[in-house]
Amino acid sequence: MARKKAHEEHENHERWLVSYADFITLLFAFFVVMYSISSLNEGKYKVLSQTLVAAFTGQPTAPDPIQTGQPYSNTPSVVDLPPLPRPTNIAAVPTAAHPAPGQQSGHESIPRDPVQLRLERIAQVMAARLASQIREGEVQVRITPLGVAIDIHDNLLFASGQANLSPGAQALLLRVTDVLSGLPYQIQVNGYTDDKPIHTGQFQSNWALSAMRAVSVVDMLIQQNVPPGQLVAAGYGQYHPIASNATPEGRAANRRVSIVIVSPEKPSDDALVPLVVTGQPPSGTWTIPSPITAKSPS
Template identity: 45%
Template sequence: MARRRKRHEEQENHERWVVSYADFITLLFAFFVVMYSISSVNEGKYRVLSQTLTNAFQEPSRSQDPIQIGEISRSSGDPTGAEGSSALIQTETRFGPGTYDDDGSLDSAADEAQRLSYLAATIGDMLEPYIEKDLVDVSHSDTRVIVDMKNKMLFPSGSAKLSRAAVKVLRDISSILRPLKNQLQIEGYTDNQPIHTPEYPSNWELSAARAASVVHLIARMGVAPGRLAAIGYGEHRPIADNGSKAGRQKNRRVSLVILGMNGDPDRTIILPDGSR
């Protein structure tokens, strides 16, 4: 008689749900990582990208061949030093997007405004840690870019000697300004608290000395001295109420004004003989 083989019933696995649960948790984790990564947007770079794309799709090309303006300086730390790099990329990196004439000027006021916007965004990105601490403010218009720096970051009270933090900030700004051709005005401002010392008889002298200190430093950083001007306004152009401590802190500042290549009617000084 043949033996009946005992059929072994397969035992049901009651823990299969663990595999599906683990897959679900992994996908959920990946989802939140992606959501976090796309939520961290650099506003300055996004603004530059948006303006560049708008310009590319809405405006016709004015020149078939990009013109490289000036000589692109390369240092040991310049990542664009490879031979054969695109002249258009080099030009826009140094000068901002736009179409340039042979003399380095822009074809239109629209190009100039776009270039200044690009420049403001670049400086804003570089100085973002200081902007978040309310030590620096970067603004721009169609004719200029203004970098307002609070005196508490730049100078000790009643002094025109630059602090270490000021040297670092101005070194970073100078790396952007060095290859440009724009005229630069460094303007010093104080609050309305009177000062009377042998070195600074009034706020005029203090504000002018602070502006001159910034001019001397960025000139040593390689910015052409012929492009620089130091101006002291003292307490006479406040941006806040001097009646409060917070207002006085806002008024104590140094403004670095980058004038547009087409001139700035609001800040160009006209001499008595009509020259500028």
């Protein structure tokens, strides 16, 4: 009997796929590992670098803490608070307007310039003696960069277009001449007019009228024992107005005589404020700090 021929085993041509799949799997794992290494926490990497630097340089450094959560800020934040209730029915507490020299207040005061203090005291004395005229708006006492200025409207001193002092002018000037005679400062008398032209047999211009009015006041001060060597007379005409000449009120304000007590030093900027007196003049004895003295009013 004939022997059957065995069938030849079929050759598998796709066995390479197994090796290829293993290779792809290993390659994928390799890239995963590489990616995880490159994605290290930045904070840990910084700590590691600082540690290596300290190891090689021998200078220990404190590593910065790894930031987690919200960053902390030491900048104070603004918190809206409810407004405080305003006090009501507070009684006014009277205070001494002019404390005596050397008197201590409730808190420590900053020393002030002696020259400035004298100027303020002089202005206070003059304002007290001319309080009624100041309230009427006919006189103003103020501290300027030049010194203490006493501005007097011309109608208190002169008749219209005239340079001779009226009887009322002498009584007014007597209120301040005793103080002026005791001051060691230069006293400058300035005359001013409005812009209305004048041309008379006596005065050819506003220059002449303003200058002669200043001279008349200087003569009066000399008669009241103010040292002539301390006096200066000047006429400015209409060229230094303090108000508009377009109105009768402005022209009246520009027609004035200014008695300036010249300071040996320029006052500080915080003193360039007019002093205004309202109500009754302050009571009591007014004194001017040394070396300035004033005679008591006659």
